[in-house]
Amino acid sequence: MTEHGSRHTTPEPSKLPSFPIAAGAKGAPAERRGARGPYKRSAVTRAAILDAAMAVIIEQGSRSASMREIARRAGVDQSTVLHHFPQKATLLIALMRERDARSDEIFAAARPATIADVPEALLALARSNAGQADIIALYTLLAAESVTADHALEEFFHERLARVRAGFLEGLTALSDAGMLRDGVTPEFASSALLALWEGAQLHWLIDRDGVDVVALLEDFLHLILRSPQT
């Protein structure tokens, strides 16, 4: 039984929008925490390879980054890299999925208890990104590379954007259904604009760390599209 007459309805926490980013992706990484023994050793090696790959790609771009250089930087044989990631594309996709899975964890950790807390949980994710310039730079670079000729991540980013946009639309639709969007603001516009603003602002922040405040910009945007609590 939903409470009619109250503008901010409060769905059960399990029904709150989660803005899933990695969740629902095909072949998303399995949970790796708490593994032991040989499996744990393998997971440590895998993580070292991903860290090395991130460093090499940020320096050289994903097209120039060689599996040999990644192996050297990770301190393992090239065969070990190929055991974990048979192709460079597999490795690039793994890098992006780890990042997306981490974003989902951060959003969940912000624990929105009512739908009114959802905007604050989005800002918590933006605040966390502000401490992760390297991974944001990697993401931005790979997304931009992905739209150039015959790139290994073209399909991945196309599928990812559709999924993330759908998740944001679902989230903003829930806010709209709860009467939280200002008159005239549609969930379609609000979700597309929020995501585009976020990514554009992150690029600008990478270019000018002192001059651009992503969190403040998102906060002001949310203020613009959300009905103010007093209204």
Place this chain on the structure above:
Amino acid sequence: MTEHGSRHTTPEPSKLPSFPIAAGAKGAPAERRGARGPYKRSAVTRAAILDAAMAVIIEQGSRSASMREIARRAGVDQSTVLHHFPQKATLLIALMRERDARSDEIFAAARPATIADVPEALLALARSNAGQADIIALYTLLAAESVTADHALEEFFHERLARVRAGFLEGLTALSDAGMLRDGVTPEFASSALLALWEGAQLHWLIDRDGVDVVALLEDFLHLILRSPQT
């Protein structure tokens, strides 16, 4: 004498904000149109080299793109490329400046006659970009590359962003002074958000040409920040 009492004041056209992108840049390219004889031949060669460079960089990224391959693609000797662009950085900067100069021309060609026409001129620029996917992809790629380690364009994009943000702030301040911004919308937020939204939306459009409409998104955003004409 400005008209007080009228909400939409109408500055003289020469005083209208122009959202300059290339204008004011250090070492912006001189006007090349109408040149003749040897100078014209040189300009044609230069343009052919820039076209070839764009194609090679979109395929390989700017780090891997070699001056030799660019020369081959342009059908000239490598020495000719080096005559026009002694370093790869010079060539990359020239590519970006040509794009920015073209943007300024398109905005000017939209000929805003009163300040109320300025938003429409911005949309005209966005519409023109929609027919220029290759140059938008090049710009997006180089901007993303520029924030990675020791990139030749780091300083260029840092200086460019500061300049473009200042131009947008000046433009939105003029709209604000003319009473065109909604209550509570500051020129600082409006200009930063407009630019970030625009670039983020362009990236999303490059990833999904059919699913993302940059012009519609900007139009809705302008609708959100501008006072509606009836008010």
